[in-house]
Amino acid sequence: MAVRLLIHESVMVTSDESGGWCLRSGADILLQRLRYANISLTFIHQEEPSSKKASFITDVLGRQEVRDPLGVCGAISVHSLNELMSVNEPSQLEENVDICFYATSVLDEPFVTKLQSYKFNVIYIGSEVEATVEGIVFIDKLDELIITISSVIKQGFSSLNPLTVGYLMKPSRELDFLKRGALPLFPCKSALIFVPISFELPLISQLTRIDVILHKVTDEIVSIDSGSPFDFPNGITFSDGMSELISFIEENSSYCVVDPFKNIYPLLDRLQIQNILLGLQETKGRSRLRAPHFLRVETFNNHDLGQKIAEANLTFPVLVKPQVACGVADAHSMAIVFKEEEFKELSVPLPAIIQEYVDHGANIYKVYALGNKVFHAVRKSLPNSASLLASGISPITFNSLKNLPVADQAESSVDALDMDLVEAAAHWLRERLGLTIFGFDVVIQENSGDHVIVDLNYLPSFKEVTGVHAISAFWEAIRSAYEIKKAADVVTHRPQLTSCFKQNM
Incomplete structure (x- = not known):
């Protein structure tokens, strides 16, 4: 054919x-x-x-x-x-x-x-x-x-x-x-x-010929109002085309969207990401799966910031990230802070998340959940804290998409990735998030062997995974999402198009 x-x-x-x-x-x-x-x-x-x-x-x-x-x-x-x-x-x-x-x-x-x-x-x-x-x-x-x-x-x-x-x-x-x-x-x-x-x-005219909508809605964000409460999509301005598409989906809920916008909005907020990760149950075995310790702050000038950091089970150095995870120019402006006084002139946008810095041998595992299939790849990552201290630069500021201070090579031996643990996490997150295609980053803490999930994202490119199996799983996931959606619509007898759109066709 x-x-x-x-x-x-x-x-x-x-x-x-x-x-x-x-x-x-x-x-x-x-x-x-x-x-x-x-x-x-x-x-x-x-x-x-x-x-x-x-x-x-x-x-x-x-x-x-x-x-x-x-x-x-x-x-x-x-x-x-x-x-x-x-x-x-x-x-x-x-x-x-x-x-x-x-x-x-x-x-x-x-x-x-x-x-x-x-x-x-x-x-x-x-x-x-x-x-x-x-x-x-x-x-x-x-x-x-x-x-x-x-x-x-x-x-x-x-x-x-x-x-x-x-x-x-x-x-x-x-x-x-x-x-x-x-x-x-x-x-x-x-x-x-x-x-x-x-x-x-x-x-x-296009959507009447389409069965499934696959999107990266965050690519169409024009701005996010940093002064509004973190209740997305409130405060988000999308492109005119994206706004029209969102309105169409709201009027025509029978359309299969990979993935639903409401399921994606929590991943725009690093505080929500942290709270989602806290819900992961510990798995029995030789290692644990957990979220990093964290603290949300609205200002870096609190006199008791050091005490709050300690109460959050955080020790220096710490990683500081904006609460807004994407869609704005400085969403990836971050810093590694080594002592409390370095917060005074810090340029990371507020509100911010102060996150545990995990020594992990400079290796990060990129995990991809494509439907029911799970894949992973290893990438070089941030150095251990001792190497950062030896550099003499303090604090270290960077853009995680452009100039992440990645180690040249692995700095120490860490435990191998526990795939049973990771697949269990992927299953739990799939159910919790209601997403078809998503990814998360795992680092393995030295000494303890804890598997720490440090980030979540949707519709990743999964380009680090070589071979054809990931692409096939990508296709299967989309097909499965459509079939599940249509089966649910049959049960609820949901109409295909609302009357207002039929009149415009």
Whole structure:
């Protein structure tokens, strides 16, 4: 089973001010998405291969970085229009594929007629033009191409009961998932078809063709009011598109969302994260699973701050983090403080969480819960406190996303990760949080062997986990979330769409 897409140069390429050639606006991300869509691509140029335009197209394709662990990069070829017009046998164009598309912004009716005789779906992109050829699908924007194709693919592979997953995340996160083959347009082994949600297009027209919404809602936070109570989403300003999507989901609760917004908001607040972790039950065995000791503070100038730190079972050095966990510029501005007087000029945003600094041999375990499957990877982490003291820098301030003071190598031997303990924690957290895809960070305390969970997050990229099993588990988790949601809706007899949205469709 296969899908083939022919793209005319007019869709992707235009002339620049110097008389040369450049990609059209949006063509670079489209090419990137199609490259990892698990379909066969053929680019058609109007001129012969020796022309500058044809050379530009070939050069652009050659510059695309490819990492293809799941084999989702389909074959890519470049042909002239004359070459394809000379084809006499359908098999020379179809190559045993199941569904064929031709996308163009120049309507060459003889060529279109020929392709239609070979069962190609023809899509014209641009202002609608007069055409005597029937059966052409007209779309206005390049952004509409993938979701238009997806609808035909879903219908063509209906025997697989495919689901269309509309995803929403920032470009760098999307690229990371794309390069690992996690967001294919061709149905993956769990029969999922992935399409990007675009806020440049009418939202309703997209959502009526989508079964599951996969999102990183925090990528769409514009601001958080630090003066308001920590009762998210109160105080959060989202982008206009995200606000519209949230309103749609509130009106149409039958939609499967991975994961529900209300289940994610607690992870925006480090105090709530700490309190959630406190609920983990201790597990009998050779090691314990626990939360770090902590203290919430609204100011660093309390005369009794040292006493409160001691009462919270904290000893120096301590780690200081903003209470807001993400969505604002300084959410990852942190510090390691070695003595009480260093709090006076500390620049960490308030309110803040003062957290236990755990000596852990400079290794941190990144744990990923993808549905019922649990994976982990080891990453270098903060040095032990003795090494930090030896540096002579006090306090140490850093951004945990940019300049985390990571040790060059492991500093001492610590116990191996207790997977039974970690999997039990993942199960407990899955039930407690109501999340499908999430991650948490575990460090193993020296001497005691305590497994300390120091952070929680949702929809992690899990890029440290090598091999194909994590991607397959990612797909299975999404499919399972949909089936669980639909089963629950059958029990409650929940309608598919509210009347107000039906009237607007």
